[in-house]
Amino acid sequence: MVQQPAENCCPAETKPDRKPAQCQHTGQPASERHAAGSGTIRQCPRTTLSLATAGRIAAARKNSHRSTPQYPLRSLDFRGRSRRLPVSETPVMPDETLLLLGIDGGGTTTRALLAAAANPAQILATGFSGPSNQRAVGPLLAMQNLDAAVNAAFEQSGLPRCTVAAACLGLAGADRDSDRGVVLQWASEARLADHVRVVNDAVPLLSAGTGTGFGVALIAGTGSLAWGCNASGDSTRAGGWGWLMGDEGSAWAIGSAVLKAVVCAADGRGPLTALAPAVCEQLQISTASDLVARIYSAEIPRALIAELAPxxxxxxxxxxxxxxxxxxxxxxxxAVMARTVADRLKLPQQLPLAAAGAVLTQQPALLQAVVQHLSHDQRYCPVVTVVHNAAEGALRLAAELHQQNS
Structure with a gap:
């Protein structure tokens, strides 16, 4: 495995000096194995950190009596009207106890990490909530889930919710200015942080996975996306067009292929497969002919179809x-998504590839298939890091944002 002596894709970012065989965001050794075909797959271990620092912060906060009044949070509902969201007080932390937030949000789950600015590697608490992809659930529910994840993180830490020093939000569906504008409006009204950065969910993934900040980030969960950045700071993407026009390789795409295979087998247009009885059992139907009523009457058929992928x-x-x-x-x-991005950016043969999303991280067979297809012609030899917690990358970007503005 060759270490890449590359520049960071963001000139203002600090380039970490870490051993290539270590997890870039924990410093712990990363387990390494070779997939079928060329390429290396590394597993970044999940981290469990002490909350002792939270106690010290809580003690320091006893001397702080500054707070801001309650205020109404507003966001657009599905018809574009302004509606109130529930909020709580947001006290301002004393300088010596500044905090950071790193948030990763997708079509299924939102995760918020809370850390002290003085030691961003020490995660104080983690908060979870539902999906925050505006394209999947709408802006109102997405902002409610972002707020809930932040609240949950503060609750776990034992600290009252406050305005943090810096926050980075890596969100699926946040590639467009209009989508980012909704998030920034919510962050401003919620007094989330002194400095806020909103990026698509692949950017923190690349930061957490490669450490250098360049390479290709590949996501396959409910949806799919490839995004990359080179040493010159150029970036590009492929995929991420949503379930009607894209999301190839995602849970939805695989589940949809399963359904098509079952109905083709039922018609005699395709080979018989054990998928047919398995699908009937999972959907609690008798025969394939019952699929029409079951699928088309589902309130959220996309989620139902994605659940067939396993x-x-x-x-x-x-x-x-x-x-x-x-x-x-x-x-x-x-693999075609990742190769397209790598070709456009003229990335090296030893291709840094950060993999995330429930399908890629929980199904080794899919990741091995990606590596095989990427390396079949020797154009690329992917060096893969599996990222289980992309919010750690968002927290790292929040720390850099704080340093830039200190």
């Missing part, structure tokens, strides 16, 4: 040819 992995492991083909095709689609 069946493909299970039966591919049992050597079902149709299921194996679905997984291989999903890996190829994701």
């Amino acid at each position: 069946l493909a992995f299970t039966l591919a492991g049992a050597e079902d040819a149709v299921a194996s083909s679905i997984i291989s095709n999903a890996g190829r689609d994701l």
